[in-house]
Amino acid sequence: xxxxxxxxxxxxxxxxxxxxxxxxxxxxxxxxxxxxxxxxxxxxxxxxxxxxxxxxxxxxxxxxxxxxxxxxxxxxxxxxxxxxxxxxxxxxxxxxxxxxxxxxxxxxxxxxxxxxxxxxxxxxxxxxxxxxxxxxxxxxxxxxxxxxxxxxxxxxxxxxxxxxxxxxxxxxxxxxxxxxxxxxxxxxxxxxxxxxxxxxxxxxxxxxxxxxxxxxxxxxxxxxxxxxxxxxxxxxxxxxxxxxxxxxxxxxxxxxxxxxxxxxxxxxxxxxxxxxxxxxxxxxxxxxxxxxxxxxxxxxxxxxxxxxxxxxxxxxxxxxxxxxxxxxxxxxxxxxxxxxxxxxxxxxxxxxxxxxxxxxxxxxxxxxxxxxxxxxxxxxxxxxxxxxxxxxxxxxxxxxxxxxx
Numbered sequence: 241x242x243x244x245x246x247x248x249x250x251x252x253x254x255x256x257x258x259x260x261x262x263x264x265x266x267x268x269x270x271x272x273x274x275x276x277x278x279x280x281x282x283x284x285x286x287x288x289x290x291x292x293x294x295x296x297x298x299x300x301x302x303x304x305x306x307x308x309x310x311x312x313x314x315x316x317x318x319x320x321x322x323x324x325x326x327x328x329x330x331x332x333x334x335x336x337x338x339x340x341x342x343x344x345x346x347x348x349x350x351x352x353x354x355x356x357x358x359x360x361x362x363x364x365x366x367x368x369x370x371x372x373x374x375x376x377x378x379x380x381x382x383x384x385x386x387x388x389x390x391x392x393x394x395x396x397x398x399x400x401x402x403x404x405x406x407x408x409x410x411x412x413x414x415x416x417x418x419x420x421x422x423x424x425x426x427x428x429x430x431x432x433x434x435x436x437x438x439x440x441x442x443x444x445x446x447x448x449x450x451x452x453x454x455x456x457x458x459x460x461x462x463x464x465x466x467x468x469x470x471x472x473x474x475x476x477x478x479x480x481x482x483x484x485x486x487x488x489x490x491x492x493x494x495x496x497x498x499x500x501x502x503x504x505x506x507x508x509x510x511x512x513x514x515x516x517x518x519x520x521x522x523x524x525x526x527x528x529x530x531x532x533x534x535x536x537x538x539x540x541x542x543x544x545x546x547x548x549x550x551x552x553x554x555x556x557x558x559x560x561x562x563x564x565x566x567x568x569x570x571x572x573x574x575x576x577x578x579x580x581x582x583x584x585x586x587x588x589x590x591x592x593x594x595x596x597x598x599x600x601x602x603x604x605x606x607x608x609x610x611x612x613x614x615x616x617x618x619x620x621x622x623x624x625x626x627x628x629x630x631x632x633x634x635x636x637x638x639x640x641x642x643x644x645x
Contacts, residue, residue: 241289243281246274261285291393304391306350306382307343310334312389313382325482333378337362337371347383347392352400355379419625426585427552427577434550435543443542445512446525449475450580453499454587454611456480457535457580462487464522465513470506474498477612485532487521495612539579547575584611592626601628 241263248256259281261273275281304312314334317327342350342358355376362372380397387395420426427435432451439447450460453475461481468475476498479487490496509524519530527533547553556564556572564572577583588611592601602610604627608619 241285243278243285245278261288263288303346303348305343306345306347307339309347309382309386309391310339310343313385316385323482323488324484324486329374330378333375337367337375338379338382347386350383350392350396351394352396355396355400420585420622422589425582426589427582431550431552431576432583432586434552435546438549439542439546442512442515442525443538443546445508446538447542447546447583448505448508449501449524450583451586452505453501454584454591455499456491456495456584456612457538458482459490459495459612460525460580461485461523461533461535461538463524465516465524466522468509468524470510472500473502473506474500481532483535485534487532490612492612492614494609494614497609497612499610535580543580544575544578547577548573552576587611588623589626592623593628 242261244260244262246258246260250256259275259278261275261281261284262270263285264270273281273284275284314327314330317330341361342354345354358379359372359376362375363369367375376397380395380401383392383395383397386392422428423431436444436448436451446460449455449463450457455463455475455477458480459477462479463475463477464479467478477490478496480490480495481487512524516524517526517528517530519526521530521532523530523532525533527537552575553573554576556574558564566572588607591607591610594601601607604616604619607623608616611619613619
């Protein structure tokens with residue numbers, strides 16, 4: 241294995257030179273790669289030497305393109321039985337972001353520098369920071385799958401991330417979004433009362449459970465009557481419905497949990513059980529024919545009309561932020577909260593600062609378990625600023641006095 245200079249004269253009489261990496265891989269096959277700069281040849285020589293010794297080197301001539309690797313990755317995901325929503329997202333990342341920009345590259349050509357250029361190009365093409373993180377995460381999973389198959393020696397995405405401070409991109413996204421604010425991202429207590437007061441029909445018990453248990457929309461849609469324990473006052477989350485209305489396992493191992501509820505929720509559910517449509521799946525909140533209720537119906541027919549009726553709305557604007565009016569010149573309003581997740585945010589804030597507890601609320605670990613978060617870090621990252629804090633000024637005064645006494 242060596243790096244040597246190669247010189248030659250063109251037909252036009254001009255002298256040329258290049259640098260050649262000459263090596264034999266772990267299978268005994270000889271390979272020659274040419275580079276215009278010595279530093280590039282030396283870098284390649286170092287990488288190849290390490291990979292050959294480890295027995296994981298893949299020659300460029302035997303390396304598939306990223307597009308070919310994507311196709312194999314999707315097939316493997318389907319064979320593994322991943323949820324349709326997950327596979328759909330993978331396909332979107334591959335077809336709309338990965339293949340159009342780097343699909344022709346070979347896996348052996350994808351190093352940390354190439355991933356950085358890909359990231360910069362996505363940003364230049366107008367992709368958001370959140371979307372770039374998701375696409376890079378999918379690319380990293382693709383490369384991990386290729387590593388398992390022996391198609392590539394390195395995972396360039398993870399190599400790049402090791403060179404950065406852990407969590408830097410996520411913190412950048414968090415700074416853009418800012419902290420969750422009551423009255424903006426989290427409904428206030430008055431808004432929750434107004435929403436429930438103006439919710440009618442079969443949507444009322446669903447929104448009551450959403451507010452006072454914090455279940456995810458998918459968990460509400462997959463909830464069964466046999467998972468409602470009226471004696472203990474607990475809901476047991478054991479399944480969920482995905483965006484295609486297919487029933488599956490909870491989002492994570494932590495998602496399978498028991499969530500307590502009070503008398504108000506119990507009475508609401510008991511009353512609803514008498515009028516609930518029959519369902520083959522024993523669903524608590526089925527649609528009119530006993531099937532899984534769609535999220536769009538819950539939002540558009542239940543939550544949004546309740547918000548508008550309660551006056552919890554904002555002026556509709558165009559893309560430039562200009563207020564919109566109807567044909568008669570009246571302002572067009574839309575619901576302030578257009579998804580069920582704000583109700584989950586309210587439940588979290590209510591657990592953290594409940595008036596009945598004197599504002600002290602539940603310990604962080606209990607809040608994590610109630611929400612079904614996979615780690616306490618996730619709970620703190622999302623809701624840490626809502627937990628009660630001591631009187632820092634008085635504490636510092638006492639500390640200073642004790643030190644200087």
